[in-house]
Amino acid sequence: MDASELGGLSVAKQVDARGTACPGPLLEAKRAVAACPVGGVMEILSSDEGTMEDVSRWCAKMQHEYLGDLEADGYWRVFMRRKK
Amino acid sequence: MTTEAERDELIRQLTARVEALEAQAPGDALTLGVINGSLDHTMAALIVAIGAAVYDMQVDIFFTFWGTAALRDPKKTAKKGFMDKMFGVMLPRGAAKLPLSHLQMLGMGPVVIKQVMEKHGAKPLEELMKDAAEMGVRVHVCTMSMDLMGIKKEELIDFPGIDYIGVGTFVDMFSHAKQCWFF
Numbered sequence: 001m002d003a004s005e006l007g008g009l010s011v012a013k014q015v016d017a018r019g020t021a022c023p024g025p026l027l028e029a030k031r032a033v034a035a036c037p038v039g040g041v042m043e044i045l046s047s048d049e050g051t052m053e054d055v056s057r058w059c060a061k062m063q064h065e066y067l068g069d070l071e072a073d074g075y076w077r078v079f080m081r082r083k084k
Numbered sequence: 085m086t087t088e089a090e091r092d093e094l095i096r097q098l099t100a101r102v103e104a105l106e107a108q109a110p111g112d113a114l115t116l117g118v119i120n121g122s123l124d125h126t127m128a129a130l131i132v133a134i135g136a137a138v139y140d141m142q143v144d145i146f147f148t149f150w151g152t153a154a155l156r157d158p159k160k161t162a163k164k165g166f167m168d169k170m171f172g173v174m175l176p177r178g179a180a181k182l183p184l185s186h187l188q189m190l191g192m193g194p195v196v197i198k199q200v201m202e203k204h205g206a207k208p209l210e211e212l213m214k215d216a217a218e219m220g221v222r223v224h225v226c227t228m229s230m231d232l233m234g235i236k237k238e239e240l241i242d243f244p245g246i247d248y249i250g251v252g253t254f255v256d257m258f259s260h261a262k263q264c265w266f267f
Contacts, residue, residue: 021206023134027215030138047205061139 001068006079009067012040018047018075025051026058029080033064036082041067044078052078113142113261115254120267121150121176122185123194123209129267130212137219144257145216146249148226151267152233154179154209155225157241168234175233178241179209217244224249224257 001009013036017025025046036042044055052069059066059080067079086094114136118129133143147155156178164172176182187193198208207215216223223243227250229235240246258264 019205021201021204023131023138023215024205024207026138027134027219030219058139 001079003070006068006070006077009041009043009079011043011079012036013042014045015042016045017051018045020046021048022050022054024048026054029055029058033082038082038084040082042080042082044080045072045075046078047075049076052076055080110262111142111260112140113144113257115258115261115264116143116145117254117264117266118145118147118151118154119149120185121153121182123179123182123197124185125267126151126154126179126182127209127212129265130209130216132265132267133216133221134212134219137216137221141262143216143219143221144224144261145221146224146226146254146257148229150175152225152229152235153177154182155223155240155243155246156235157239160239162236162238164234164236168236171234175235179213182209213241213243223247224253226250226254 013032015028015032017028020028025044025048029042029044032044033042044051055078056066058064064083065081067081069079070077114133116129116133118126120126129145133145136143153176156176158178158180182194183191184193184197187197189196201208223246225235225240225246225248227248230237230248237248
Protein backbone atom coordinates (compact mmCIF):
# COMPACT_ATOMS: atom_id res chain seq x y z
CA MET A 1 0.00 0.00 0.00
CA ASP A 2 1.28 3.47 -0.74
CA ALA A 3 1.28 6.36 1.71
CA SER A 4 -2.05 7.83 0.61
CA GLU A 5 -3.77 4.43 0.83
CA LEU A 6 -2.31 3.84 4.30
CA GLY A 7 -3.29 7.33 5.41
CA GLY A 8 -6.84 6.79 4.16
CA LEU A 9 -7.41 3.45 5.92
CA SER A 10 -10.30 3.19 8.32
CA VAL A 11 -8.66 2.03 11.55
CA ALA A 12 -10.69 -0.31 13.77
CA LYS A 13 -8.20 -0.39 16.62
CA GLN A 14 -5.34 1.93 17.44
CA VAL A 15 -2.64 1.20 19.99
CA ASP A 16 -0.22 3.86 21.15
CA ALA A 17 3.06 2.22 22.17
CA ARG A 18 5.17 5.36 21.79
CA GLY A 19 7.74 5.79 24.50
CA THR A 20 8.01 2.05 25.19
CA ALA A 21 11.11 0.08 24.30
CA CYS A 22 11.48 -3.49 23.07
CA PRO A 23 9.46 -5.71 23.59
CA GLY A 24 6.83 -3.05 24.44
CA PRO A 25 5.34 -2.25 21.01
CA LEU A 26 5.11 -5.90 19.93
CA LEU A 27 3.56 -6.86 23.27
CA GLU A 28 1.08 -3.97 22.99
CA ALA A 29 0.21 -5.14 19.46
CA LYS A 30 -0.40 -8.67 20.72
CA ARG A 31 -2.61 -7.40 23.54
CA ALA A 32 -4.56 -5.05 21.29
CA VAL A 33 -5.18 -7.43 18.39
CA ALA A 34 -7.78 -9.27 20.47
CA ALA A 35 -9.81 -6.04 20.54
CA CYS A 36 -9.56 -5.57 16.76
CA PRO A 37 -12.35 -7.25 14.77
CA VAL A 38 -11.28 -9.95 12.30
CA GLY A 39 -10.78 -8.19 8.96
CA GLY A 40 -10.28 -4.84 10.68
CA VAL A 41 -7.22 -2.64 10.48
CA MET A 42 -5.04 -2.07 13.53
CA GLU A 43 -2.66 0.85 13.73
CA ILE A 44 0.32 0.74 16.07
CA LEU A 45 2.11 3.94 16.99
CA SER A 46 5.71 3.33 17.97
CA SER A 47 8.82 5.39 18.54
CA ASP A 48 10.98 2.26 18.22
CA GLU A 49 12.27 1.81 14.69
CA GLY A 50 12.47 -1.98 15.12
CA THR A 51 8.67 -2.19 15.43
CA MET A 52 8.07 -2.18 11.67
CA GLU A 53 10.13 -5.29 10.99
CA ASP A 54 8.95 -6.87 14.28
CA VAL A 55 5.27 -6.45 13.41
CA SER A 56 5.80 -7.37 9.77
CA ARG A 57 7.40 -10.73 10.69
CA TRP A 58 4.91 -11.35 13.47
CA CYS A 59 2.02 -10.80 11.02
CA ALA A 60 3.55 -13.33 8.61
CA LYS A 61 3.82 -15.90 11.39
CA MET A 62 0.34 -15.24 12.81
CA GLN A 63 -1.20 -15.08 9.32
CA HIS A 64 -2.24 -11.47 9.65
CA GLU A 65 -1.61 -9.01 6.83
CA TYR A 66 1.05 -6.35 7.17
CA LEU A 67 -0.17 -3.30 5.28
CA GLY A 68 2.77 -0.93 5.66
CA ASP A 69 4.08 1.95 7.70
CA LEU A 70 4.25 5.73 7.64
CA GLU A 71 6.87 7.89 9.27
CA ALA A 72 5.42 10.65 11.42
CA ASP A 73 7.06 13.25 13.60
CA GLY A 74 9.44 11.22 15.74
CA TYR A 75 7.46 8.00 15.51
CA TRP A 76 6.04 5.47 13.05
CA ARG A 77 2.49 4.49 12.20
CA VAL A 78 2.37 0.77 11.53
CA PHE A 79 -0.69 -0.75 9.85
CA MET A 80 -1.84 -4.36 9.82
CA ARG A 81 -5.05 -6.23 9.13
CA ARG A 82 -6.26 -8.88 11.53
CA LYS A 83 -7.02 -11.93 9.41
CA LYS A 84 -8.17 -14.52 11.92
CA MET B 85 2.86 -57.48 -7.63
CA THR B 86 2.06 -56.63 -4.05
CA THR B 87 -0.92 -58.21 -2.50
CA GLU B 88 -3.55 -56.27 -0.61
CA ALA B 89 -2.26 -57.77 2.63
CA GLU B 90 1.28 -56.52 1.90
CA ARG B 91 -0.05 -53.04 1.16
CA ASP B 92 -2.02 -52.96 4.37
CA GLU B 93 1.04 -54.07 6.30
CA LEU B 94 3.13 -51.33 4.66
CA ILE B 95 0.52 -48.71 5.54
CA ARG B 96 0.40 -49.99 9.11
CA GLN B 97 4.19 -49.76 9.41
CA LEU B 98 4.35 -46.28 7.89
CA THR B 99 1.55 -45.03 10.14
CA ALA B 100 3.42 -46.33 13.17
CA ARG B 101 6.61 -44.57 12.03
CA VAL B 102 4.81 -41.27 11.40
CA GLU B 103 3.19 -41.46 14.83
CA ALA B 104 6.58 -42.14 16.44
CA LEU B 105 8.10 -39.16 14.62
CA GLU B 106 5.20 -36.92 15.60
CA ALA B 107 5.62 -37.87 19.24
CA GLN B 108 9.28 -36.81 19.08
CA ALA B 109 8.80 -33.65 17.04
CA PRO B 110 9.56 -30.43 18.89
CA GLY B 111 6.54 -28.29 19.64
CA ASP B 112 6.24 -24.57 19.22
CA ALA B 113 8.10 -24.17 22.48
CA LEU B 114 11.18 -22.40 23.80
CA THR B 115 13.10 -23.31 26.92
CA LEU B 116 15.35 -20.74 28.56
CA GLY B 117 17.82 -21.14 31.37
CA VAL B 118 18.78 -18.21 33.60
CA ILE B 119 21.99 -18.93 35.48
CA ASN B 120 24.15 -15.79 35.36
CA GLY B 121 22.11 -13.72 37.78
CA SER B 122 22.99 -10.29 36.37
CA LEU B 123 20.36 -7.69 35.58
CA ASP B 124 21.33 -7.52 31.91
CA HIS B 125 21.35 -11.28 31.27
CA THR B 126 18.10 -11.80 33.16
CA MET B 127 16.43 -8.92 31.30
CA ALA B 128 17.57 -10.36 27.97
CA ALA B 129 16.03 -13.71 28.92
CA LEU B 130 12.72 -12.09 29.87
CA ILE B 131 12.59 -9.98 26.69
CA VAL B 132 13.18 -13.06 24.53
CA ALA B 133 10.58 -14.97 26.58
CA ILE B 134 7.96 -12.26 26.07
CA GLY B 135 8.79 -12.01 22.37
CA ALA B 136 8.34 -15.76 21.93
CA ALA B 137 5.10 -15.69 23.92
CA VAL B 138 3.81 -12.97 21.57
CA TYR B 139 4.49 -15.50 18.80
CA ASP B 140 2.23 -17.92 20.73
CA MET B 141 5.15 -20.16 21.68
CA GLN B 142 5.06 -21.97 25.00
CA VAL B 143 7.95 -20.54 26.99
CA ASP B 144 9.53 -22.17 30.03
CA ILE B 145 12.24 -20.40 32.02
CA PHE B 146 14.44 -22.40 34.34
CA PHE B 147 16.10 -20.30 37.05
CA THR B 148 19.20 -21.89 38.46
CA PHE B 149 22.27 -20.92 40.52
CA TRP B 150 22.76 -17.13 40.64
CA GLY B 151 19.67 -16.77 38.48
CA THR B 152 17.36 -17.72 41.37
CA ALA B 153 18.02 -14.46 43.27
CA ALA B 154 15.94 -12.57 40.68
CA LEU B 155 12.88 -14.40 42.01
CA ARG B 156 13.29 -13.27 45.60
CA ASP B 157 10.54 -10.99 46.87
CA PRO B 158 12.09 -8.25 49.04
CA LYS B 159 8.85 -7.97 51.02
CA LYS B 160 8.91 -11.60 52.10
CA THR B 161 11.03 -13.39 54.67
CA ALA B 162 11.65 -17.02 55.54
CA LYS B 163 13.01 -18.85 58.58
CA LYS B 164 16.62 -19.90 57.94
CA GLY B 165 19.62 -21.45 59.63
CA PHE B 166 22.96 -19.66 59.99
CA MET B 167 24.55 -20.58 56.65
CA ASP B 168 21.34 -19.95 54.71
CA LYS B 169 21.04 -16.56 56.41
CA MET B 170 24.58 -15.65 55.37
CA PHE B 171 23.81 -16.55 51.76
CA GLY B 172 20.58 -14.63 52.04
CA VAL B 173 22.45 -11.49 53.06
CA MET B 174 25.04 -11.84 50.29
CA LEU B 175 22.68 -12.66 47.42
CA PRO B 176 20.69 -9.90 45.72
CA ARG B 177 17.26 -9.56 47.28
CA GLY B 178 15.13 -9.65 44.17
CA ALA B 179 15.02 -8.38 40.59
CA ALA B 180 15.52 -4.74 41.60
CA LYS B 181 18.82 -5.54 43.29
CA LEU B 182 20.63 -7.50 40.60
CA PRO B 183 24.14 -6.37 39.64
CA LEU B 184 25.32 -5.76 36.08
CA SER B 185 27.58 -8.24 34.29
CA HIS B 186 29.68 -5.30 33.06
CA LEU B 187 30.29 -1.81 34.43
CA GLN B 188 29.05 -2.64 37.91
CA MET B 189 31.23 0.22 39.22
CA LEU B 190 30.68 -0.53 42.93
CA GLY B 191 26.92 -0.35 42.53
CA MET B 192 26.81 2.81 40.42
CA GLY B 193 26.34 0.84 37.18
CA PRO B 194 22.85 -0.49 37.96
CA VAL B 195 21.73 2.95 39.18
CA VAL B 196 22.88 4.59 35.96
CA ILE B 197 21.50 1.87 33.69
CA LYS B 198 18.08 2.08 35.38
CA GLN B 199 17.98 5.83 34.73
CA VAL B 200 18.92 5.26 31.09
CA MET B 201 16.30 2.50 30.79
CA GLU B 202 13.60 4.74 32.20
CA LYS B 203 14.56 7.53 29.83
CA HIS B 204 14.22 5.17 26.87
CA GLY B 205 10.99 3.54 28.04
CA ALA B 206 12.60 0.18 28.79
CA LYS B 207 10.66 -1.58 31.53
CA PRO B 208 12.39 -2.62 34.74
CA LEU B 209 12.88 -6.35 35.23
CA GLU B 210 10.03 -6.53 37.76
CA GLU B 211 7.63 -5.22 35.11
CA LEU B 212 8.96 -7.65 32.50
CA MET B 213 8.26 -10.47 34.96
CA LYS B 214 4.64 -9.31 35.24
CA ASP B 215 4.28 -9.12 31.45
CA ALA B 216 5.77 -12.61 31.15
CA ALA B 217 3.28 -13.94 33.70
CA GLU B 218 0.39 -12.34 31.86
CA MET B 219 1.59 -13.90 28.58
CA GLY B 220 1.60 -17.38 30.11
CA VAL B 221 5.37 -17.81 30.40
CA ARG B 222 6.14 -20.52 32.95
CA VAL B 223 8.79 -20.17 35.61
CA HIS B 224 10.61 -23.11 37.17
CA VAL B 225 13.13 -22.92 39.99
CA CYS B 226 16.03 -25.32 40.44
CA THR B 227 15.56 -27.06 43.77
CA MET B 228 19.25 -27.85 44.14
CA SER B 229 20.18 -24.17 43.78
CA MET B 230 17.53 -23.31 46.37
CA ASP B 231 19.06 -25.82 48.77
CA LEU B 232 22.63 -24.68 48.16
CA MET B 233 21.84 -21.02 48.58
CA GLY B 234 19.23 -21.42 51.26
CA ILE B 235 16.47 -19.90 49.15
CA LYS B 236 13.01 -20.82 50.44
CA LYS B 237 9.73 -20.98 48.55
CA GLU B 238 8.20 -18.55 51.03
CA GLU B 239 10.54 -15.74 49.99
CA LEU B 240 9.92 -16.02 46.24
CA ILE B 241 7.65 -13.79 44.16
CA ASP B 242 4.03 -14.75 43.43
CA PHE B 243 4.46 -15.90 39.85
CA PRO B 244 1.44 -17.87 38.58
CA GLY B 245 2.23 -21.57 38.31
CA ILE B 246 5.80 -21.21 39.62
CA ASP B 247 7.18 -24.65 40.46
CA TYR B 248 10.31 -26.29 41.77
CA ILE B 249 12.10 -28.81 39.59
CA GLY B 250 15.24 -30.81 38.96
CA VAL B 251 17.30 -31.50 35.88
CA GLY B 252 15.08 -34.36 34.73
CA THR B 253 12.11 -32.05 34.27
CA PHE B 254 14.31 -29.48 32.57
CA VAL B 255 15.62 -32.08 30.10
CA ASP B 256 12.06 -33.17 29.36
CA MET B 257 11.14 -29.53 28.68
CA PHE B 258 13.94 -28.78 26.26
CA SER B 259 13.55 -32.12 24.52
CA HIS B 260 10.07 -30.94 23.48
CA ALA B 261 11.22 -27.41 22.61
CA LYS B 262 12.61 -26.08 19.37
CA GLN B 263 15.38 -24.20 21.12
CA CYS B 264 17.05 -24.04 24.48
CA TRP B 265 19.19 -21.07 25.45
CA PHE B 266 21.05 -20.06 28.57
CA PHE B 267 21.43 -16.54 29.86
